Structure formats: C-alpha cells, structure tokens
Amino acid sequence: MALYRNAASKFISAHQKVHPLAALATRTQYSTESTDLREIMSQKIPAMQEEVKKFRKAHGVTKVGEITVDMMYGGMRDMKGLVTETSVLDPEEGIRFRGYSLPECQNVLPAAEGDILVIVYCTGDVPTKAQAKALSKERANLADLPPTWSTCSTTSPSTSTPWRTKLPTVAATIYRNLYHDGTSIGAIDPNKEWSANFTAMLGYNDPSL
Structure with missing residues (x-):
C-alpha cells in the first residue's frame, strides 16, 4: 500500500496541488526491539488503519488513471486496480516486497537465518536478527503434529488423500475452539454439499448462507 499511496500522492499532487504523503516505500524502517510479532502487530495495526482512513477520506473520489479495452486484454498491465500491502509485481522491474526490490532486499535485510520476509510482509519493517530467529x-x-494425526497419516494407504477431505473439519474445530468456547462442530450431513456442511460446522446455520 505504501507504494500505491506514494504513487497516488504524486498523481494527486500534480493534478490537485495538494501535499503528497510521505514516501513510505523509499524509507528504510527498522523494527522495534520486541521479538514478539503479535506485540509488534498490535502496535502497528491501529496506526495503519488510521492512516488508511485519513487517506481515503482525503482522496477517496480521486481518479488515478484510465482503463482501455486493450489493457484488459493485455493482462491488466499498468492498471491501478488493487491496493496491496505485501507485494507488487511491476512489469518492468519485477516484484517488490513491501516496497523493496529483490536487490534492495539483499542489501537491507540482515544476513541471518530466520523468517525475515515473513516479518517484512507483516510489518513493513526490517527485522533484527533476534526477531527473525525468535519467529523461526x-x-x-508449533510445527509438530499430535501423535494421533501422525498415526492417521502414516497408516493410510499411499494412494489415498485423507487430509484433503478432513481439512474443513480440522479448520472448523480450531475455529470453534477459538471463538465458540470449544463447542462441538456437530454431525456431518452426508446429504449436504461441502460448503453447507462447512458453514454449519463453523456455527452458521442461516439458510441464506
């Protein structure tokens, strides 16, 4: 979004004589000292929400370009049609992660083992080595499977794919543990299609769903 806001601000400035927003994508932002990604996100999200709110209030009706039929048939190149936070694929220079090109990532990001890009994706900040290692x-x-899950997987026939059909049930169970005090997902109705069973397991029984 920083890239988009920067480009949009330049466009608006040139046509409406308003001050552009700060060039967030061209500024190296270093993260806080905390190694808890949840804590970092809880601090950043409210500020980002407020920034987006102000930007939309100031420029919500501003046009940022024109779209032609040829552009649509050409793969939507150079069409400003979506605000993205994490990455953008430029037809000329390639992909950018949170505003950083691949060469810039190599120069700016610390040469350390760890989930560096995950933190960049989530926060837009350059993580410290300690933060990257802590997340890794x-x-x-959290990666190990419970013994019962491992047993189910290893004892299943090699030609079967039991997890693919069980994933909705696993996901619904996790959801109800988090948001519905661990209540039961109920019985699966063999006469209903996949999405109807899944929404029912989540706890949404409105027929309109």
Missing part, C-alpha cells in the same frame, strides 16, 4: 523458533515449536 516459535514456528518450529
């Missing part, structure tokens, strides 16, 4: 450690600690 946390993800590794």
Whole structure:
C-alpha cells in the first residue's frame, strides 16, 4: 500500500496541488526491539488503519488513471486496480516486497537465518536478527503434529488423500475452539454439499448462507 499511496500522492499532487504523503516505500524502517510479532502487530495495526482512513477520506473520489479495452486484454498491465500491502509485481522491474526490490532486499535485510520476509510482509519493517530467529523458533515449536494425526497419516494407504477431505473439519474445530468456547462442530450431513456442511460446522446455520 505504501507504494500505491506514494504513487497516488504524486498523481494527486500534480493534478490537485495538494501535499503528497510521505514516501513510505523509499524509507528504510527498522523494527522495534520486541521479538514478539503479535506485540509488534498490535502496535502497528491501529496506526495503519488510521492512516488508511485519513487517506481515503482525503482522496477517496480521486481518479488515478484510465482503463482501455486493450489493457484488459493485455493482462491488466499498468492498471491501478488493487491496493496491496505485501507485494507488487511491476512489469518492468519485477516484484517488490513491501516496497523493496529483490536487490534492495539483499542489501537491507540482515544476513541471518530466520523468517525475515515473513516479518517484512507483516510489518513493513526490517527485522533484527533476534526477531527473525525468535519467529523461526516459535514456528518450529508449533510445527509438530499430535501423535494421533501422525498415526492417521502414516497408516493410510499411499494412494489415498485423507487430509484433503478432513481439512474443513480440522479448520472448523480450531475455529470453534477459538471463538465458540470449544463447542462441538456437530454431525456431518452426508446429504449436504461441502460448503453447507462447512458453514454449519463453523456455527452458521442461516439458510441464506
């Protein structure tokens, strides 16, 4: 979004004589000292929400370009049609992650093992080595499957794909544990199609769904 806001601000400035927003995409932002990604996100999200709110209020009706039929048939190149936070694929210079090109990532990001790009994606900041390693450690600690799940997977026939059909049930169980005090997902109705069963397992029984 920083890239988009920067480009949009330049466009608006040139046509409406308003001051552009800060060039967020061209500024290296270093993260806080905390190694808890949840804490970092909880601090950044409200400020980002407020920034977007102000930007939309000031420029919500501003036109940022024109779209032709040829552009649509040409793969939507150079069409400003979506605000993206994490990455943007430029037809000329390639992909950028949170405003950083691949060469810039190599120069700016710390040369350390760890989930560096995950933190850049989530926060837009350059993480410290300690933060990257802390996230890698946390993800590794949560990666093991419970013994019952491993047994189910290893004892299933090699030609079967049991997890694909069970994933909705697993997801619904996790959802109800988080948001419905661990209440039961109920019985799966073999006479209903996949989406109807899934929404029912989540706890949404409105027929309009």
